[in-house]
Amino acid sequence: MSGRTMVAWAHKNAISAASQKPGRAMLPACLFAASFAMFVTAFVDPAPALDAPAVRAPETSPLPMFKNPRAALRAGLESYHAGDASASVAALRYAAEGGEALAQWKLGRMYADGDGVGRDDAKAYEYFSRIVEHFAEADPDPRERSMAANAFVAVGLYLRDGVPSARIEPDLDRAFELFRYAATYFRNADAQYHLARMYLDGAGVKRDLRQGMSWLELAARKGHPQAQAVLGGLMYSGEAGGGAAQKARGLMYLTLARDAVAGGAGEQWIIDAQAKALASASDADRRAAVALLEDYLRARN
Known part of the structure; x- marks a missing residue:
């Protein structure tokens, strides 16, 4: 039964009930029929003048x-x-x-x-x-090796330093393991540098200058500027060779690092270290460093 048919039926029953004698038994039926008619009229087929504006569901962009x-x-x-x-x-x-x-x-x-x-x-x-x-x-697939190594280093750095705001607690032992794995398995220069620093600083592992220098050299040969700077500084000061300074070679690595960062943000320490070594070097050390630098670049190219 359609809405309008229901309305007509309800009104008809209401009129019919009203024509009966208003006895006590018939009054409730009359009132019920009339009320039902009003109910149907209001909710099944409302008058146009009382129509409420249609409410549209909010438009949302579906997930791709x-x-x-x-x-x-x-x-x-x-x-x-x-x-x-x-x-x-x-x-x-x-x-x-x-x-x-x-x-x-x-x-x-x-x-x-x-x-x-x-x-x-x-x-x-x-x-x-x-x-x-x-x-x-x-x-990993060969195309994924660099990405995987980067992730190992990233997690290692988070665990080495800790991030209180992210509820990451420092874990030097785990950081050392991650750096060592990425340094050996992936031969990643970043991992080799950070592993070297842990050996040099005695952080998460017993301090070992020889191991630190070995990992620094591996990273430095890959063109890692931070490793070149630390290695160059140790060579120039003599710490790398037990007191025997390698000033020319140290200055060469410091210069390579200085040219690589080119004033990059956060690398001012490299620029300062190279400038300090250059200022204190003798003319002979400077000439020797230039010769070593030319040989290094020629071999690399």
């Missing part, structure tokens, strides 16, 4: 749908490289939850740097840790 995590990864990276970092987050999260390590790494970097998202060390640590857990047991 992807064929699979790999497709989401491609979409997220495309958005990011197109300059829309914030739009890439949903796709990258979808890919990360689907096990795409590159998406996990990219989100980790974005949260660590505040790139397209608010900086959040806790989330960065979480995404990097997923990669560490995965590649601690599985061999």
Whole structure:
């Protein structure tokens, strides 16, 4: 029965009931029929003058749908490289939850740097840790080795220093293990440098100058400026050789480091160290350093 048919039926019954004698038994039925008619009229077929404006459901943008995590990864990276970092987050999260390590790494970097998202060390640590857990047991594809090594170093740095705001407690032993793994298995220069610093500082491991120098040299040969600067400073001062200074070679490494950072933020200590050594070097040491530098660059090229 349609709405208008129900209304007509209700009114008819109401009129019929009203024509009966208003006995005590009939009055409730009359009132009920009339009330029912009003109820149907109001809620089934309201008068146009009383119509309320239609209320639309709030429009929400549906979450993007992807064929699979790999497709989401491609979409997220495309958005990011197109300059829309914030739009890439949903796709990258979808890919990360689907096990795409590159998406996990990219989100980790974005949260660590505040790139397209608010900086959040806790989330960065979480995404990097997923990669560490995965590649601690599985061999990475050759294209993934650099990314995996970067994640090991990132987690190592978080654990070496701790981040109270992200509730990350310092764990020097674990940091040392992560640096050593990435330094040996991945041959990563960052890991080699940080491992060397732990040996030199006796942080998380017994101080060992020889081990520290060995790891510094490996990283320095890969062009790591911080490793070159620390190694050069130790050689120039004589600490590296038990008192026998290698001023020319030390000045060479300091100069390489100085040229690599070129005034980069946070690397003023490298610039200052090279300037101090250059000012105190003899003319002979400077000439020898230039000759060593030319040989080094020639061999590298």
